Amino acid sequence: MNVYGIELKRSAALGAALLALAVGVTALYVAPARWSTGWVSLAMTSREYTILLWPLALAAGAWQGRREHRAQVGELFTSTPRPRSQRMMPVLAAMGGALAVAYVLVVAAGGASLLSPSHYFSPDFLVITAVGVLSLVAAACLGLGLGRLFPALATAPVLGVAGVLLVFFSAVTNPDWLAAVLSPMYGTGQFYGFQTIAGGVSAAVSIWMVALAVTGVVLLVAGNAKARAAAVLPALIGLGLATAVVPRDHDTLTAPVDPVARELVCTDDAPKVCVTRVNRNVLGALAPKAREGLAVLAKMPGAPTAVHENATAFTLDEYEQPRDDTVVTLTLRLDRDGGLAHPDVVIYDVVNGLGVRGDLKCPRNPAVERAAVSWLLGREPVSDQGLIPEVTFEEPSLNAEAVPLWRALRKLPEAEALARVVAVRDAIVNCQDTTGLLSRSAR
Structure with a gap:
């Protein structure tokens, strides 16, 4: 020695x-x-x-x-x-x-x-x-x-x-x-x-x-x-x-x-909020915000009743997953210490997309969807670039198109406005074009 x-x-x-x-x-x-x-x-x-x-x-x-x-x-x-x-x-x-x-x-x-x-x-x-x-x-x-x-x-x-x-x-x-x-x-x-x-x-x-x-x-x-x-x-x-x-x-x-790290760990009470085991440390912070988002979606009939972290391994060609419209799939944002980043954005993330994971190959009108989401949230449409720190670029015309649609919805009786928002949600589910659905009465 x-x-x-x-x-x-x-x-x-x-x-x-x-x-x-x-x-x-x-x-x-x-x-x-x-x-x-x-x-x-x-x-x-x-x-x-x-x-x-x-x-x-x-x-x-x-x-x-x-x-x-x-x-x-x-x-x-x-x-x-x-x-x-x-x-x-x-x-x-x-x-x-x-x-x-x-x-x-x-x-x-x-x-x-x-x-x-x-x-x-x-x-x-x-x-x-x-x-x-x-x-x-x-x-x-x-x-x-x-x-x-x-x-x-x-x-x-x-x-x-x-x-x-x-x-x-x-x-x-x-x-x-x-x-x-x-x-x-x-x-x-x-x-x-x-x-x-x-x-x-x-x-x-x-x-x-x-x-x-x-x-x-x-x-x-x-x-x-x-x-x-x-x-x-x-x-x-x-x-x-x-x-x-x-x-x-x-x-x-x-x-x-x-596979063990990817297993979902969920809250004991409903509505269920689940994260992967590797991110279970953020479940306590995520659950109340996610449930606020579910409460907003609950204004629509047949709204989702649970939030799950997105556990897709896209490098393994897992883009196509079975769709479950009772569950909102959420991509977590973590801060530099591994905690939940931007908790207030979670509510928007849950409501964004009106609670359904539509097929990206289907026709989508992001301005219509944003106006519908903003009506549910009860606030004027805001650019994702200003709302979510990770977003660095967005076409200015997108929010400019969404704001008039949102204002028109607000002038309608609540039942009529909700019917139009539900029509947008159903069109996303059925892979139909949503353009114009907020401008005419839902059938």
């Missing part, structure tokens, strides 16, 4: 670990909304930042790998009876261990804000994090070997730049299964909160990282040119094994779903 302690103090291991920790924690907290929904999102975001941490570990290893050349003690150590492999163990342990601990601390820094029991925890978090740790250890080992093989001053920075390019471009290469093997950040782009990384993908990239680590170790301890040439074999064998076990199925490779 004294040897390892000395190695930590005198080598670049501790400095590299502190730098990795600073970079990782800073990257996490620059955009906390990307992982604040839960543990798996945190693990995936941390893995995505291997585009920064993996090259850093590679460069740090390369810098350390040229230490004997820099100190000009290579011939001196060669003359000692102690095997080189034994002498290099403290170096490997210090560098790999320090960077592994740094990665764990990065994840822990994010996890400190997810300790509430309302945040969904999945074993996938442990697997995804473990692969991230392994990737940094592999980068450090490979860097040590390459630093010894090419002990030039420029090796470390060149490897750092090359590492960024390798991690990024291998993540977007085709075919997808090859990208899943080569890059530790593959599959970390998140499209929905209940997303995960398939176990087969984690197994494949783990094999590849272990192979790279073994190659680096062989390069570091090799005593002759033949041994150094043989160092490529572990990488080739590992690549072959990884490509043999990696899934080929597109849905498994691209944004797969954690």
